Amino acid sequence: MTEIHHGRFVCFEELKQAIAIEQVLERYGLRERLRRSGDHLSGACPLHRGHNPTQFRVSLSKNCWICFGDCHCGGSILDLVARMEGIPIHEAGLRLQDWFNLLPRAGQGIGQGQGLTLSSIREKTVRCPPRPNRPLAFTLAPLEPAHPYLKARGLLPETIATFGLGWCPHGSLQGWIAIPIHDAQGRLVAYAGRWPGQPLAGQPKYRLPRGFGKSFELFNQHRAELAPKAAPLVVTEGFFGCLHVWQSGYPRVVALMGSVLSRAQEQRILELAGVGQEVLLFLDGDAAGSKGAAEAATRLNRSVIVQIVPLAEGQQPDDLPAMELRRRLDQARLR
Numbered sequence: 447m448t449e450i451h452h453g454r455f456v457c458f459e460e461l462k463q464a465i466a467i468e469q470v471l472e473r474y475g476l477r478e479r480l481r482r483s484g485d486h487l488s489g490a491c492p493l494h495r496g497h498n499p500t501q502f503r504v505s506l507s508k509n510c511w512i513c514f515g516d517c518h519c520g521g522s523i524l525d526l527v528a529r530m531e532g533i534p535i536h537e538a539g540l541r542l543q544d545w546f547n548l549l550p551r552a553g554q555g556i557g558q559g560q561g562l563t564l565s566s567i568r569e570k571t572v573r574c575p576p577r578p579n580r581p582l583a584f585t586l587a588p589l590e591p592a593h594p595y596l597k598a599r600g601l602l603p604e605t606i607a608t609f610g611l612g613w614c615p616h617g618s619l620q621g622w623i624a625i626p627i628h629d630a631q632g633r634l635v636a637y638a639g640r641w642p643g644q645p646l647a648g649q650p651k652y653r654l655p656r657g658f659g660k661s662f663e664l665f666n667q668h669r670a671e672l673a674p675k676a677a678p679l680v681v682t683e684g685f686f687g688c689l690h691v692w693q694s695g696y697p698r699v700v701a702l703m704g705s706v707l708s709r710a711q712e713q714r715i716l717e718l719a720g721v722g723q724e725v726l727l728f729l730d731g732d733a734a735g736s737k738g739a740a741e742a743a744t745r746l747n748r749s750v751i752v753q754i755v756p757l758a759e760g761q762q763p764d765d766l767p768a769m770e771l772r773r774r775l776d777q778a779r780l781r
C-alpha cells in the first residue's frame with residue numbers, strides 16, 4: 447500500500463468533511479460561472495466542455511456534483527479534482543490535502559479505520575475516468591502573424607510561423623493573440639488567448655476555453671518529440687517561456703501551462719525525456735514557480751536527472767535575452 451502511494455496517507459472521509467465543494471470550485475475559478483438556487487448550483491459542465499447551462503449540478507449540503515450530459519457521472523470533491531487534473535483519486539486526495547493545508551490525523555489513513563482500500567480507489571476511478579481533450583472541429587485561421595505585440599515580445603517570424611501564432615480578427619478570441627495548443631498526437635485541441643498588451647481592468651491576461659483540461663497536455667509536446675534527443679528536455683511554466691527557449695536553440699521544450707505538474711504531464715515528461723535522461727526545469731522566478739519546480743523535481747527525480755534552472759525573483763525565462771537564456775540552460779547542464 448505505502449509503496450503504491452509513496453508512503454503518504456490520505457483519508458477520503460476527512461477530506462470530504464473538511465472541504466466544501468464550493469471551495470474547490472472557487473479554486474478552479476468555476477464558482478462564479480454557476481448559478482445558485484437554494485441548496486443547488488448549476489451551470490455548463492466544465493469537465494466535458496458542455497454548453498447546456500443546466501447539465502452540471504452541485505448539491506452544497508451533500509457536497510457532491512453530477513453531470514447529466516456527456517459525462518453521465520458525478521461524485522465527491524475527490525472525483526471532481528481527479529477529473530479536472532486527469533489524475534487518480536488518491537492523487538486528487540493528496541492534491542486537496544496540499545491545497546487546503548490539511549494533514550491526516552496521526553494513526554489514521556490508509557489501512558486504519560475509515561481509511562480507503564485499494565479496491566475502493568479502483569471502483570471510484572472506473573466510475574468516473576478522466577476524460578482527455580477532444581480535437582477541435584474548427585480553426586481560427588487566418589490569424590495575423592505580423593501583429594506588433596508578437597514582435598514586442600521578442601518573437602522571430604520563424605517562431606511565430608512554427609507555432610502558428612497570430613492576432614485573431616474574428617470568432618471567440620477576437621482581438622486576442624491566439625496560441626494553438628495540440629495534444630500528444632499533434633491534433634489541435636484548443637486555442638489559448640493572450641491579450642496583446644496590458645489587459646483592461648478586471649480582464650485576465652490569458653484565456654483558455656471553458657472545460658479545457660490543460661493538465662492533460664504539454665504545450666509543444668508533438669514538436670519536442672521530433673527534435674534531436676541529444677539535448678535535454680526543458681520544461682517551462684508559460685507559453686512565452688517555451689517560445690523563447692525554442693527560439694534560443696533548445697527545440698526539446700514543453701510548457702506546463704501553469705506551475706503545477708499534473709500526473710498526466712509527469713508521465714508524458716518521463717516518456718518524452720526517457721529514463722535516466724536530463725530534464726531542466728525552467729519555471730518562473732516567483733513563489734508559485736519555485737514551489738512548483740521543487741515539487742516537480744521531487745516527483746521526476748525518481749526516473750530522470752532533474753536540474754532546476756534558477757531565475758531571479760519576478761523573472762520569467764522570456765525576460766532574458768536569447769544569449770543569456772541559452773547560457774543559463776547550458777550552465778545548468780554542466781553542473
Ligand SMILES: [Zn+2]
Binds near residue numbers: 493
Ligand atoms: Zn459533463
